[in-house]
Amino acid sequence: MVSRVYPWLDLLLCSFNAITFTLLACLWLRDYWKRRSHWGGYLYLCVTAAFAVLFCSNIASYLSLGMFYRPVPFLGYFQVAANALIPPLVFHFFYRNERGSLSGHWMWRISVLAVYALGLLFAALAILPAGPQGDLLGDKNALMAYRGMMIAGALGCGIVLLASGRYGADRFAGNRRRILLLLCGAWMLTYLFAPKGGWGAIVAQTLPLCFGFVITYYVERPTFFDVLIKKGAFTLCSVIFLTGYLLLLAPFLLRLRGGTPTAVLGWALLILPIVLLAPWVYRVLSVWLDRLLLGRRFLPAEAGKYFLTGLQDAITETDLAEHAERLLSDIFQSEARVLLDDEASTSGECMQEAILLRGERIGLISIQPRTHGPRFLSEDVTLLSSLAETYSFLLDNLRLREERLRRERREQSLLLEANRSELRALRAQINPHFMFNALNTIAGLIPRRPDRAERTIEQLAEVFRYTLSRSEREWVPLDEELEAVRAYLQIERTRFGDRLEFTIHAGDDAAKVRIPAMIVQTLVENAVKHGVSAIRTPGRIEVDVETSQSRLWIEVRDNGPGFEESAARAFHRPGDGHGLRNIRERLRGYFGDGARLDARRDQALGMTVVSVEMPRTAQAVEAAP
């Protein structure tokens, strides 16, 4: 019963081996050409290539015997050469790897040469009698030489491992040594005692695979998982599945006569489900492997999305780096660091990827090796590189945004600065017309009404003191400004006699609200200049301030002629409207669109109304210069 399974198992293992070793060799070559890396050394390539040749030629010979009932010519030479080279190459590979921890170099070299010589001897014995035959071990001497070579190789490897073990090594290396020693033992025992054919062949087929697994695992882990676990599992599954599938269908297939259209169509239809299903199966299988075997939390696409979403709300570079570190640690299940320094580099076994900004290296993302759980695979490297690209894109974006913000802020502050200096200039030449008229009034009052002159001088001093002290601060309490306005209006009232009346009204809670300096003053001056002084009838000015929780309204009304007439008379007032424009610009500088200045004519009252509305948040800006 068991013996009937052997050929199947043998064939299956053989084809699996052929695929695996061919893949490994190809992968090594690809890495060599693409990245100039030669992990495992050139001997690794030689060993895998030798195994690949061996198993591929075995499969080819199986197939040719099955289909054409005769061997492929010269295929035997490949089989002999591969068989003869494998034990010495493996021994050489082991020796090369452990050379650093071995003493007495010449002795080892001679042993390696001896095994190569044994291989040569076997090849000679297998080929010389009658050329390569169907069964290369048919000759008794050849079989002896074969077994001797195998045992010598296994023995040599075992001794190398034992000898190198004398020097202290870490757990990782210790594990590897123990496993390899075990395999070497199995190798030796197989060729010492196993029968030709039967279970011996099965073990002989399995051993290279085990060696390949172990060596690759310790030499280049990403490749190990990629090739031997993921692709290997897939290959194994497909081979098993296909075999079963075709076994089931064999009766039908045999009924179809080869070469007819029906036969071709039948084959095509039978293959179709496999072709269609294969990608899906591969995807499902790799997800399953990722989740269960490799402990990955995310698929690459999911990881990208997770990473991008997590970084979306970062507003500074530091934020971005911190978020990225957290997210990367989450994705890779290991400590991640983002180093923004073009000189940055990390030592050791970190997986790392450069951050490139418009082609220039500006930093590094490094992921510490996992302390628990599987190591990083080549897919992780690919994922990291795509995440690093995402990161640099976001960083670029962020820098551009910051640059824009900085520019806007600069412009804003320039505007404020300009307003401030404009205001300063305005103060420096504070309404000369007012000043000289006030002085003239005082001069007129002195001879007859000295007390009134004295009071006017005091009021004038108050107005000047206020305006001069304001050049130090932009923001003033409302009541201070209103006091100065009152003094100003009183002077004007003295000047105009009965022609001016005024009221100033402000709620109690408005007193301490801070406003940009000179706003009310400018409005009132405007009302005097263009309103009251332009009419012959008694003039009237009303100042009203109202507040709510969040806003402040200032209204200045005068019963002057309004805008139309004063615009018609603008010929002798080239500075008209300058005051209002100045206020409007300052308000925009402080509050943006949050403040308004309106000027209108209230026909019912017959008054010109200028009103300012601004946020009451001014207190919060108190600290502003």
Added chain:
Amino acid sequence: MIRALLVDDEDIARERLRQLLGSIADIEVVGEAADGEEAIQKTLEMRPDLLLLDIQMPGVTGLEVAACLPRPRPKIVFCTAFDAYAVKAFELQAMDYLLKPVSPHRLALAIDKIRQTEPRDADDEVDRLTRSVPGASARLLARCGGRYKVIPQREAVYFSSEGGLTRLHTRERGYVLEPTLSDLEARLDGAVFFRLSRAAIVNLDAVTEVRPLVGGTADVVLNNGATLEVSRRRVRDLLERLGGPVASSRPE
């Protein structure tokens, strides 16, 4: 003895001037005016020798008062507190002026200077000054019966010359003006007013209709109902000034 009229809208300012003039010999203050129209009225009534004229006043400004007054005018000393624009005009015309608060010394100097100026030269200076300040002559001084009135130029519909008198017609009524039509033509805004003939100047904004007549002349109908004749040489000009090609202005 110099007879002076004080013009300022501020009582205290006039009071001070009066006080300062009191210390100057041979000056007599014959009156005061608190705005431009009153100033013109009193000037024409009292015929003073000297006007102390403030520039910034509600209604008619000091410069407008000067522009309105018919020649020969009294000699004028302008006062201003601060008016960079007017001051620049004074300096361009090399005219004397007083800055408030007025000092007694500067006042005495200005009056000395004005005493030595020929009345004709003083009038020429004022004319040059008022022409150099745009808008200063935007008003006209007109007589109606015994009273004088200041009328903005744009309210005039037309000016005519009848029997040696210059007349100003508004929509409501007619006035008599001092200057001749030729003087007026030089003073008026050329963009608004048009000389129809030797006998009439018209406000183009007041023209409602142009009726061509046999012989190449035309009649102009105005918005106050008056009809004036256009001299032959000026018909074409008039139609062009009213805008558009000649043909389209022909009434049906």
